[in-house]
Amino acid sequence: MQKTFLHLTLLLGSLPMLAQHAGAQNLPWPEKPIRVIVPYTPGGGTDTITRQLIERLSLEQKWSFIVDNKPGGGGNIGLDMAAKSKPDGYTLAMGQTANLAINPAAMSKMPFDAQKDLVPIALIAEQPTLLVVKSDSPFKNLAELMKAAKNNPFPLKLASAGTGTVGHLAGELLAKKAGFKFLHVPYKGAVPAITDLLGGQTDLMFATPQAALSLIKADKLRALAVSSSRRMTVLSEVPTVQESGYPKFQAVDWKVLVAPSSTPLAIQMKLNAAIEQALNHPQLIEPIAQEGSSPMGGHLNKATAFVRDEQVLWEQIVQSASIKFEP
Numbered sequence: 176m177q178k179t180f181l182h183l184t185l186l187l188g189s190l191p192m193l194a195q196h197a198g199a200q201n202l203p204w205p206e207k208p209i210r211v212i213v214p215y216t217p218g219g220g221t222d223t224i225t226r227q228l229i230e231r232l233s234l235e236q237k238w239s240f241i242v243d244n245k246p247g248g249g250g251n252i253g254l255d256m257a258a259k260s261k262p263d264g265y266t267l268a269m270g271q272t273a274n275l276a277i278n279p280a281a282m283s284k285m286p287f288d289a290q291k292d293l294v295p296i297a298l299i300a301e302q303p304t305l306l307v308v309k310s311d312s313p314f315k316n317l318a319e320l321m322k323a324a325k326n327n328p329f330p331l332k333l334a335s336a337g338t339g340t341v342g343h344l345a346g347e348l349l350a351k352k353a354g355f356k357f358l359h360v361p362y363k364g365a366v367p368a369i370t371d372l373l374g375g376q377t378d379l380m381f382a383t384p385q386a387a388l389s390l391i392k393a394d395k396l397r398a399l400a401v402s403s404s405r406r407m408t409v410l411s412e413v414p415t416v417q418e419s420g421y422p423k424f425q426a427v428d429w430k431v432l433v434a435p436s437s438t439p440l441a442i443q444m445k446l447n448a449a450i451e452q453a454l455n456h457p458q459l460i461e462p463i464a465q466e467g468s469s470p471m472g473g474h475l476n477k478a479t480a481f482v483r484d485e486q487v488l489w490e491q492i493v494q495s496a497s498i499k500f501e502p
Contacts (some may be wrong), residue, residue, distance in 0.1 A: 202441050204264055208239040212268040212430075214253025216246045218465070220385055224300055225269045226432060227462055231453040238416030238449075247337065250462050251286055254433070258292035262435035266441035267296065270433045272341050276486045280493040280499055281339050289486065293433040295478035296443055297450040298471035300463050301429040303403035304342050304381040305388075306349075306416070307396045317400045317419040320379065324355050333357035334377035336365040338500045342381035344489065345426035346401045347496040352421050372396075383428070384409070384467025402426040408464050429471065429485065431478055447475050 211229060215221045222244060229240040250273050257268035270293065279289045289291070306317065314320040324331050325452050338361045350356050352376045362368035365369035365386040372380050373395060381402060388409065390396040404425050406415055416424040416453035432450065434443065453459055456468040463470055473481075492498075 179325070202445055204442055204445065205238055205368075207265065208241050209264070210241045210243055210266045212253045212257050212266065213242060213244045214246060214250040214268065214270075214274060216243070217244050220302070220383065220428075221269055221271060221430060223466070224463065224468070227459060228299060228432075228450070228453060231456060231459045232449055235453060235456070236446070238450050248286070249278050249282075251278060254289075254293065255286040257433065258287040258435060261436050262437035262439075264434065264438055264446070267432055267434050267446075268293075269299070269430055270295075270482075271430045272428045272485065272489070273339065275431070275433075275482060276489040277339050277341070277344065279486065279495065280490040283499065283501065290483070292436055294436045294438060294443065295482045296432045296434050296475070297447045297454075298473055298478045298481055299430040299432060299450070299454070300468040300470050301403065301427045302468040303401045303407060303427050303464070304345050304383060304386060305391070305398045305407075305410070305413070305467075306345075306379065306400040306402065307372070307382050307387050307391070307398050308379050309375065310394050310397050312378075312397060314399065315397075317414075317416065320399060321353055321420075324350075324353070324357070330356055330358040331375040332360050333377060334360050334362060334368040334372050334380040334385075336360050336362060336368050336383075339498065341402075341426055341428045342383070344492050344496070344498070345381040346379075348420065348424065348426055348492050349416065349427075351492075351495055352424060366457050369396075381426070388467060403469075407467055408469075411465055429481075431468075431482060443475055 209224060213222045213225050218455055232238055245256055254268050254270055257266055260266035275289045279285055308314050333346040346357055368380060369386055371377050384392050387396055391398050398410060400416045400419050401407055401413055402416055404417060451472050454472040
């Protein structure tokens with residue numbers, strides 16, 4: 176009798192959630208194309224994964240999408256447009272580490288409030304950076320690099336694709352954990368940064384897989400470590416920074432679909448469920464993995480908690496390194 180009562184109590188407690196989920200699935204939305212703002216240029220990593228996702232959603236859900244590239248302001252311009260859009264589910268944006276966590280901590284003025292004006296709908300994918308040196312570098316692993324950094328009277332030169340990028344702050348985080356400083360050399364993009372790394376003008380770089388993988392395979396760059404908590408599938412022989420002696424080290428570039436904060440919960444839930452289904456399909460998993468990323472997924476609460484935790488983490492890194500910049 177007691178067990179029956181307990182089961183009945185649990186069932187009754189779950190009914191509102193089940194009803195809410197069912198209501199979201201039966202919602203007569205969308206009834207027109209959904210605009211997805213990509214706050215970076217066409218052809219980049221954020222643009223590519225956005226188009227891969229909406230292609231899968233279009234096939235599975237029969238929804239129509241319009242991709243709208245709005246680059247500029249370190250990713251702020253596009254997200255600001257989304258934040259100020261009508262919260263009806265017809266304007267979404269692809270946010271990421273830089274414009275949702277790093278920029279709010281490092282810029283003196285933001286056009287939108289990353290915590291209040293946008294709501295995370297679904298975690299899409301995360302991508303580590305690769306700690307790379309040129310292939311004829313004397314450093315064969317992270318331990319050798321760290322020894323040289325501590326004993327060298329002149330700081331090693333850390334190249335990055337720009338101040339405030341994940342690659343830059345990954346270097347700052349490593350330096351903080353190891354107890355020394357690099358000389359940061361920022362560039363206007365990954366290509367010139369890697370060009371100078373190959374030329375010997377700098378010593379190391381935390382590079383994106385898109386920028387580094389082909390050069391690693393061509394034996395022009397050597398990967399010493401991965402900045403995520405797990406090894407990359409496409410470079411399974413390369414250890415993580417954690418495995419190399421720095422526990423809890425993690426610096427990844429994640430992507431999350433966001434909407435204006437007042438978007439109805441039923442629409443948020445319907446979107447989240449559709450994206451979760453898409454992220455579990457092999458035809459989306461495979462291209463994401465090939466570029467060095469991992470699908471994330473999870474319910475709305477997970478997305479919200481993850482983004483908030485990352486905002487706290489990157490704010491701490493920015494403050495400890497005294498980083499300030501403007502777009």
